[in-house]
Amino acid sequence: MIQMSLIQIDNYGPWTVTPTPRNESDLQILQAELYADVQRQFATKKGLVFFTRFDNMLAVTNGINREDHFRIQRSIRNRYPITISMGVGTGKTPYESQKIATQVLQEKGGAQSSDRKEILAIDSLVNKEDSYVQMAHIDINGVTESLTDNVPAFDTNFMVNKAQHYLMTELIKKGALLFFIGGDNFMSPCNGLSPKQLKDIIEKIHKEIGIKHKAGVGRSDNAEDAAYSADLGLEVIRQGNNKEIVHVFKDE
Ligand SMILES: Nc1nc2c(ncn2[C@@H]2O[C@H](COP(=O)(O)OP(=O)(O)OP(=O)(O)O)[C@@H](O)[C@H]2O)c(=O)[nH]1
Ligand SMILES: [Mg+2]
Structure with missing residues (x-):
């Protein structure tokens, strides 16, 4: 089971234009x-937070309890001109978890409601025995050589965005999410996705838009260690001169 938290700035829209x-x-x-x-x-x-829309952030939070979430909310309230609300959900896939996390918060009121402030809505938390996170670190092959050093910066950015859109479109069908994490890199919480399915997606996108990706996959009972193993998986692929498309990293 994967646990996800939605972090939402309270009443942010109105605040940005007031007075x-x-x-x-x-x-x-x-x-x-x-x-x-x-x-x-x-x-x-x-835990690992994805900036998503900035006013709404999504995080993989296996192992992080009610008190931990509450302390973060309090610390933000004490130091910022805004407050944050959070929703927490768990599921077999990341899509399911974030959906539940969103619903429990939505039930407490709207993002632009001045009555809703610092809500902590927890549908469920994963227990230690069921805690499982699978992450894929997906990266574009040879961005520096083909694009960064050769075409205008904005064109590279546009291409990376296009790659993201195609990846998201395929991954969401399998209950997996995808977040841009900088450069030519994406992180996909993807419990339930098999390495074969991921490889098929990457090959399909290569055929469709000519962009080739590779992916390291990591698994653990928490987000940090799963993401770290995914990074190591990517390094294994690079060491083999990008011949492999998906590498599931296993601690030897
Ligand atoms: N967030 C994040 N960004 C990274 C990471 N590795 C590289 N980057 C960024 O991505 C850019 C491209 O790096 P690479 O993907 O290593 O370079 P490449 O030219 O695509 O080469 P290959 O991926 O080895 O084919 C870098 O300049 C960094 O900005 C990472 O692990 N995390
Ligand atoms: Mg790359």
Whole structure:
């Protein structure tokens, strides 16, 4: 079972324009700092946060309990001009978990409701024995050589976005999520997805849009260790000159 938490800024839309629109650069700084802050706090408990839309972030939080979530909310309230609400859900696939996490929070009121503040809505938490996280670190082959060093920066960015869209479209059908994590890298919480299914998806996208990916897969009872193993899987593929498409990393 994988546990996911939705982290949502309370009443953010109205706040950004009250009493008059706030400088965009200031909002960007707030969002970036909040993301780094929340990431640092979840990371101490081996969680992993994805910035998603910044005002809504999704995190894999196996092993992180009610008190841990509450302490993060309190710390943010004490230091920021905004507060955050959270929803927590568990499921066999990440899609299912985030869906439940979203629903339990939605039941407590809207994101732009001034009545809803600092809600912590927990549908369920994974227990130690059932805790399982599978992560795929997916990366584009040869971005530096083919694009970064040769075409305008914006064109590379556009291409990476296109790759993301295609990957998301296929992965969501299998209950897996995909997040951009910088550069040419994506992280996919993907409990329930087999290495063969992932390989088929990568090959299909290569045929469709000519972009070739590779993926390291890691498994653990928490997000941090699963993501780290996924990184090591990617390194194994690079050492073999990218001949392999998917490598499931196993500790020897
Ligand atoms: N977030 C994150 N970003 C990374 C990671 N590795 C590389 N990057 C970023 O991705 C960019 C491209 O790096 P690579 O994917 O190693 O380079 P490449 O040219 O695509 O080469 P190959 O992937 O080995 O084919 C780097 O410049 C970094 O910005 C990682 O593990 N995590
Ligand atoms: Mg790459």
